[in-house]
Amino acid sequence: MITDVSVPSLLQRSPYLDISLSAQTGKGTIFNIISGKSYEVSPVIISILDFFKKPATIDGLLVDMDLGADQVDQALTYLQKNGLLLDLSEEGWERFTTDVIAVKNRIFGVDAYHDRAEVVIVGIPFGKGNGKSMGGAEFPFHIREFSQNNNLLLKGADFLLFDRLTATRLQPLFRGGKLVDYGNLFISANESTAFIYAKMHQVASQLFDAGKIPAFIGGDHSISYPLIKAAAEQYPNLHVIHFDAHTDTYGSRYDHVNHWGKVHHYGNFMTKCLELDNVQEVYQFGIRGFANAGAKARPKQHIRWCHQVSEQLRQGYRFDLPDDVPYYVTFDVDVLDPTVLPGTATPVAGGFSLAEVKQLFDQLLPGRKIVGFDIVEANPAFDPTDLTTQVAMEILLRLMSYLTIS
Ligand SMILES: [Mn+2]
Incomplete structure (x- = not known):
């Protein structure tokens, strides 16, 4: 969880996503190529995933995006739970791919x-x-x-x-x-x-x-x-x-x-x-x-x-x-x-x-x-x-x- 930053997690976007943003609805769609599941999300989520294109810690994200810690916490939990964002410092992260x-x-x-x-x-x-x-x-x-x-x-x-x-x-x-x-x-x-x-x-x-x-x-x-x-x-x-x-x-x-x-x-x-x-x-x-x-x-x-x-x-x-x-x-x-x-x-x-x-x-x-x-x-x-x-x-x-x- 992000509240415990003593050992910052190294996060990276799953490489198996197809991400699109609709100009009409303003909503984003994430398609997980591996699982075949798709997710409709807010543009904020898409920006967070963009930020983690390369491995990064959440410290950088908080500085970069001007988001509330609660909002970020929720978003990261959601993304990790669905295997869309991988915690490279966690043992067994490969299973989400x-x-x-x-x-x-x-x-x-x-x-x-x-x-x-x-x-x-x-x-x-x-x-x-x-x-x-x-x-x-x-x-x-x-x-x-x-x-x-x-x-x-x-x-x-x-x-x-x-x-x-x-x-x-x-x-x-x-x-x-x-x-x-x-x-x-x-x-x-x-x-x-x-x-x-x-x-x-x-x-x-x-x-x-x-x-x-x-x-x-x-x-x-x-x-x-x-x-x-x-x-x-x-x-x-x-x-x-x-x-x-x-x-x-x-x-x-x-x-x-x-x-x-x-x-x-x-x-x-x-x-x-x-x-x-x-x-x-x-x-x-x-x-x-x-x-x-x-x-x-x-x-x-x-x-x-x-x-x-x-x-x-x-x-x-x-x-x-x-x-x-x-x-x-x-x-x-x-x-x-x-x-x-x-x-x-x-x-x-x-x-x-x-x-x-x-x-x-x-x-x-x-x-x-x-x-x-x-x-x-x-x-x-x-x-x-x-x-x-x-x-x-x-x-x-x-x-x-x-x-x-x-
Ligand atoms: Mn044979």
């Missing part, structure tokens, strides 16, 4: 975000990281519509869809508001790709910091890099379980130029993850196809070929992964065979059946400390029958069933 837009058709009819939530579903409607199709951006909207159209409220009886063990594990999650739907990351067409990735990272960091388990719904696979980076900052011994037909460590001629402002893409996000010190080991399941003919594992990368895993599952082999370490799970739906899941931009023949994925989950996931997960590359543009959405929905529920909640 990002936003998640709530949705009305929340998945499974769960609550909107609140502090008691333990598992938080967040849509990341971003598809520009996939060079073949941007359709993955539609999936967070699509899966919620699917949930609503099928009246999937999952308050009780619907659990009979699943085997008893899965149903038993899911029930506590749907009680007492432990699972919430946060909405979608707000993405504006004006934003650079690098900036959008930075926002994903910020939103993920806030959730990890608050001790929540985020369940991200993509989006193409490039989104997983900022999400895993945020997880690894919170959990320095992070292990990643990666389901995919692809290793996503591919080079591209675009990597050497700043192609469309991209910092990485769907085909090399794992290269970037392996470079993170806090990512300890990465276990890849389902790798196959001609794109991987010459695949060699890098340090920390453990490739489990699809045909090899299928055979091992038949023989009842136990996969040996470390216990008592935090895991992040990234699930590219193309790990499934295209006959099971056709709706993805880069299908690869010879993938897992749904039964194999269930078996693999049951082998790998019980008792693990899963700190977050994502499901990516489901693409409604290639999914006229909704088969992909059905399967992705089942994967989402099954992954959630292994989470540890209080």
Whole structure:
């Protein structure tokens, strides 16, 4: 508050505002590009924002503008509360530059975000990281519509869809508001790709910091890099379980130029993850196809070929992964065979059946400390029958069933 000037706050106008002043009405309009919200304000407010174009303290403002301290106090409180003016000396000011837009058709009819939530579903409607199709951006909207159209409220009886063990594990999650739907990351067409990735990272960091388990719904696979980076900052011994037909460590001629402002893409996000010190080991399941003919594992990368895993599952082999370490799970739906899941931009023949994925989950996931997960590359543009959405929905529920909640 401005009354306490012993340590003057350093304030700056949010860089994500579109401000206009109407000569006719004399009123100003502030449009927050990040949140999509707009505010009608008096010209005084606009002058205050103008003053804070560059970082400044309020002392300067009081001298400069000849305003009453009460008036200024009110104005600054209003501007800061709405994320229009940032206090650069306050820890966590960055969170006001990002936003998640709530949705009305929340998945499974769960609550909107609140502090008691333990598992938080967040849509990341971003598809520009996939060079073949941007359709993955539609999936967070699509899966919620699917949930609503099928009246999937999952308050009780619907659990009979699943085997008893899965149903038993899911029930506590749907009680007492432990699972919430946060909405979608707000993405504006004006934003650079690098900036959008930075926002994903910020939103993920806030959730990890608050001790929540985020369940991200993509989006193409490039989104997983900022999400895993945020997880690894919170959990320095992070292990990643990666389901995919692809290793996503591919080079591209675009990597050497700043192609469309991209910092990485769907085909090399794992290269970037392996470079993170806090990512300890990465276990890849389902790798196959001609794109991987010459695949060699890098340090920390453990490739489990699809045909090899299928055979091992038949023989009842136990996969040996470390216990008592935090895991992040990234699930590219193309790990499934295209006959099971056709709706993805880069299908690869010879993938897992749904039964194999269930078996693999049951082998790998019980008792693990899963700190977050994502499901990516489901693409409604290639999914006229909704088969992909059905399967992705089942994967989402099954992954959630292994989470540890209080
Ligand atoms: Mn893939």
